[in-house]
Amino acid sequence: MTDNIERRGFLKRSATLGLGAAAAGTLAAPAIAQSAPNIRWRLTSGFPNNLDTIYGGAVFAAERVKAMTGGKFEIQVFQAGEIVPGGQALDAVAGNTVEIAHTCGYYFTGKDPAFAIGSAIPFGLNSRLQNAWLYHAGGNEAYDDFLKDHGVMARPGGATGSQMGGWFRKEINSLQDLKGIKMRIAGVAGDVMSRLGVVPQQLPGGDIYPALERGTIDAAEWVGPYDDERLGFYQIAPYYYYPSFWEGGLTIHFFINPGEWEKLPEEYKAALDTAFHAANINMQALYDVKNTTAIRSLVGKGAQLRPLPRDVMDEAYKQAFALYEEYSQKSPAWAKIYPDWKKFREEGFEWFRVAEFSYDSYVFGAQAANQQ
Amino acid sequence: MTDNIERRGFLKRSATLGLGAAAAGTLAAPAIAQSAPNIRWRLTSGFPNNLDTIYGGAVFAAERVKAMTGGKFEIQVFQAGEIVPGGQALDAVAGNTVEIAHTCGYYFTGKDPAFAIGSAIPFGLNSRLQNAWLYHAGGNEAYDDFLKDHGVMARPGGATGSQMGGWFRKEINSLQDLKGIKMRIAGVAGDVMSRLGVVPQQLPGGDIYPALERGTIDAAEWVGPYDDERLGFYQIAPYYYYPSFWEGGLTIHFFINPGEWEKLPEEYKAALDTAFHAANINMQALYDVKNTTAIRSLVGKGAQLRPLPRDVMDEAYKQAFALYEEYSQKSPAWAKIYPDWKKFREEGFEWFRVAEFSYDSYVFGAQAANQQ
Numbered sequence: 001m002t003d004n005i006e007r008r009g010f011l012k013r014s015a016t017l018g019l020g021a022a023a024a025g026t027l028a029a030p031a032i033a034q035s036a037p038n039i040r041w042r043l044t045s046g047f048p049n050n051l052d053t054i055y056g057g058a059v060f061a062a063e064r065v066k067a068m069t070g071g072k073f074e075i076q077v078f079q080a081g082e083i084v085p086g087g088q089a090l091d092a093v094a095g096n097t098v099e100i101a102h103t104c105g106y107y108f109t110g111k112d113p114a115f116a117i118g119s120a121i122p123f124g125l126n127s128r129l130q131n132a133w134l135y136h137a138g139g140n141e142a143y144d145d146f147l148k149d150h151g152v153m154a155r156p157g158g159a160t161g162s163q164m165g166g167w168f169r170k171e172i173n174s175l176q177d178l179k180g181i182k183m184r185i186a187g188v189a190g191d192v193m194s195r196l197g198v199v200p201q202q203l204p205g206g207d208i209y210p211a212l213e214r215g216t217i218d219a220a221e222w223v224g225p226y227d228d229e230r231l232g233f234y235q236i237a238p239y240y241y242y243p244s245f246w247e248g249g250l251t252i253h254f255f256i257n258p259g260e261w262e263k264l265p266e267e268y269k270a271a272l273d274t275a276f277h278a279a280n281i282n283m284q285a286l287y288d289v290k291n292t293t294a295i296r297s298l299v300g301k302g303a304q305l306r307p308l309p310r311d312v313m314d315e316a317y318k319q320a321f322a323l324y325e326e327y328s329q330k331s332p333a334w335a336k337i338y339p340d341w342k343k344f345r346e347e348g349f350e351w352f353r354v355a356e357f358s359y360d361s362y363v364f365g366a367q368a369a370n371q372q
Numbered sequence: 373m374t375d376n377i378e379r380r381g382f383l384k385r386s387a388t389l390g391l392g393a394a395a396a397g398t399l400a401a402p403a404i405a406q407s408a409p410n411i412r413w414r415l416t417s418g419f420p421n422n423l424d425t426i427y428g429g430a431v432f433a434a435e436r437v438k439a440m441t442g443g444k445f446e447i448q449v450f451q452a453g454e455i456v457p458g459g460q461a462l463d464a465v466a467g468n469t470v471e472i473a474h475t476c477g478y479y480f481t482g483k484d485p486a487f488a489i490g491s492a493i494p495f496g497l498n499s500r501l502q503n504a505w506l507y508h509a510g511g512n513e514a515y516d517d518f519l520k521d522h523g524v525m526a527r528p529g530g531a532t533g534s535q536m537g538g539w540f541r542k543e544i545n546s547l548q549d550l551k552g553i554k555m556r557i558a559g560v561a562g563d564v565m566s567r568l569g570v571v572p573q574q575l576p577g578g579d580i581y582p583a584l585e586r587g588t589i590d591a592a593e594w595v596g597p598y599d600d601e602r603l604g605f606y607q608i609a610p611y612y613y614y615p616s617f618w619e620g621g622l623t624i625h626f627f628i629n630p631g632e633w634e635k636l637p638e639e640y641k642a643a644l645d646t647a648f649h650a651a652n653i654n655m656q657a658l659y660d661v662k663n664t665t666a667i668r669s670l671v672g673k674g675a676q677l678r679p680l681p682r683d684v685m686d687e688a689y690k691q692a693f694a695l696y697e698e699y700s701q702k703s704p705a706w707a708k709i710y711p712d713w714k715k716f717r718e719e720g721f722e723w724f725r726v727a728e729f730s731y732d733s734y735v736f737g738a739q740a741a742n743q744q
Contacts, residue, residue, distance in 0.1 A: 036442075067642035068440055070408075123735050126728070128499065128533065131653060132660035161500065162731040224727065243731035270439035271643070278649035281503060288504035292716075292723040307730060317738050342744070344664075349739045351664040355596065356498070357736055358679060359534040359615035360729055363495050366689050367721045372714070 046103025094151030114333035158252030165241035166221030184220035189246030225294035418475025429530035466523030486705035530624035537613035538593030556592035561618030597666035
């Protein structure tokens with residue numbers, strides 16, 4: 001381990017709480033609370049409300065903001081499709097059809113691959129390092145700087161942790177077995193998979209089960225045990241692979257109309273931003289509890305857990321980083337954000353290998369061996 | 373991996389947001405905001421203010437609450453010793469000398485070992501699973517139920533992640549090398565270490581360096597790279613061991629006087645609780661960034677990274693779980709909380725081994741091998 005930590009200098013990163021100015025400002029104007037305006041926002045979620053945990057992140061934040069402002073600042077949450085389809089959520093925020101959206105940046109890589117780097121890219125940061133990068137290593141600032149050109153700003157507002165690698169009708173024992181497989185997978189992950197011989201398919205959640213059942217597709221990735229169990233894939237595609245190399249730590253964001261944000265009183269900005277932080281940690285904790293239960297239940301129902309073969313992981317890794325170099329050529333935003341992100345990833349992984357990973361590695365192994 | 377997931381049923385855990393009632397209540401009383409009272413609380417931190425990250429968690433929460441309430445609810449933060457010594461923080465909250473404290477539950481194991489179970493015990497939960505257990509698997513409710521007898525209530529309000537195993541003047545190559553070592557380490561960890569032949573010593577932070585320098589002690593544990601670097605241990609005890617088997621995921625808590633909490637308007641309760649969530653995720657993100665930088669700096673200054681020997685880890689594991697059985701005999705609170713905690717730990721570890729750990733394991737290894 002020692003040898004991996006190189007003896008060289010480091011970039012000193014600024015790590016600001018980002019709220020000092022607001023806090024100081026409110027001290028000088030203690031009367032604002034009395035004149036707190038009634039504000040109503042509409043939020044479009046990128047998710048259907050039956051995905052209760054990920055959809056629930058917006059509900060959680062809205063409930064907190066309402067409670068903190070005595071009902072004066074109310075955010076009404078709509079599921080995907082109620083106001084606009086999920087794919088138009090960012091345009092709706094930029095055009096002020098809604099003030100705010102709660103969705104995944106990587107849904108919008110059709111506009112620019114840089115949309116994905118704030119949320120999740122293959123072989124990217126895990127959940128802890130996503131938060132570290134976004135909150136305190138310049139990630140959110142870099143992402144916001146890019147989003148400005150698309151008329152929105154963003155704040156982290158949810159996390160799933162490492163997801164599962166999807167459901168397959170047949171076992172995958174090597175890279176060769178992936179050739180020609182029709183898999184429901186999209187975005188950057190779909191780009192990587194297509195380089196491995198997979199034929200990526202885009203299907204909404206509700207269409208996956210019938211497509212798998214009819215054999216129109218051979219495999220599908222969705223989220224993790226809790227959300228996957230409800231869609232019943234284990235009944236028709238029993239091989240459940242891990243991990244999702246494309247979503248090692250998904251961050252869900254709140255995307256906000258900057259003009260509407262600026263109009264808010266400082267108290268409401270602070271309430272919103274604090275509620276976003278709370279929604280982020282709350283969703284991760286909720287998924288970690290629900291998935292712990294669901295994985296046991298799925299195995300009890302016959303799901304067959306399988307690790308993705310090593311040659312699949314290795315080839316995907318190689319192709320992913322080749323793809324990122326190509327993105328640097330065609331997306332100026334990617335070219336700007338990616339080098340710092342990559343450096344943070346390298347150094348963050350080095351540190352995590354020392355204490356965090358060696359702790360997990362020991363206790364996970366010891367618990368399995370000793371059954372205590 | 374498959375075989376470790378047992379095919380059996382699971383306890384369905386209730387996972388409530390805990391704020392539904394408050395949110396509904398404020399809807400019925402929208403006028404409260406206009407009559408928001410001016411409230412001043414005093415907070416005693418368990419830490420000196422030169423430990424800026426861990427001490428800063430209380431400052432962060434206080435700033436947020438002030439900003440959200442337009443300066444009407446102000447919490448003044450005092451460092452350890454300014455109002456009461458760190459060891460009296462809980463008594464000060466219970467006796468209403470201060471309304472709130474920000475400190476580690478395990479500092480109070482002299483009263484009852486159950487104080488440690490909410491914060492960190494050897495070979496316990498990692499950072500993610502601490503949050504999962506406390507927020508959504510009944511952990512906080514169980515901890516609060518115990519704390520009621522000590523006149524306080526608690527909410528998570530900060531995290532360090534897995535810490536380091538401390539600084540040693542000489543290399544430790546086996547369990548045998550620990551015999552007779554005088555080490556600055558306290559609480560449950562000290563109890564485990566003493567069963568390994570270590571002579572635990574209790575010393576405040578400022579006394580550690582001179583004691584190490586004079587050879588009064590042979591080793592000392594503190595926190596992690598960022599906090600440790602400032603105390604300069606690398607100059608006199610260059611062997612830096614990992615991981616801290618006794619703090620795989622420390623949660624710092626806000627301890628609150630229940631009577632003062634009840635007196636708060638619902639808006640302020642919501643603001644406080646949301647700020648606590650934010651302080652929790654913020655401190656972890658901050659430590660993850662600062663430690664990433666500090667570990668590189670320390671190695672550059674000559675710190676020698678070493679893993680704790682396998683026989684040390686194994687014997688400590690065995691002794692820790694034997695100790696927990698003894699605690700069950702002498703502490704009714706421990707006996708009540710521990711079985712559910714242990715079951716959650718077992719099932720949480722099982723799930724984490726599947727996706728999260730296999731993702732980390734692959735990417736950490738691939739990054740080191742490919743340097744990308």
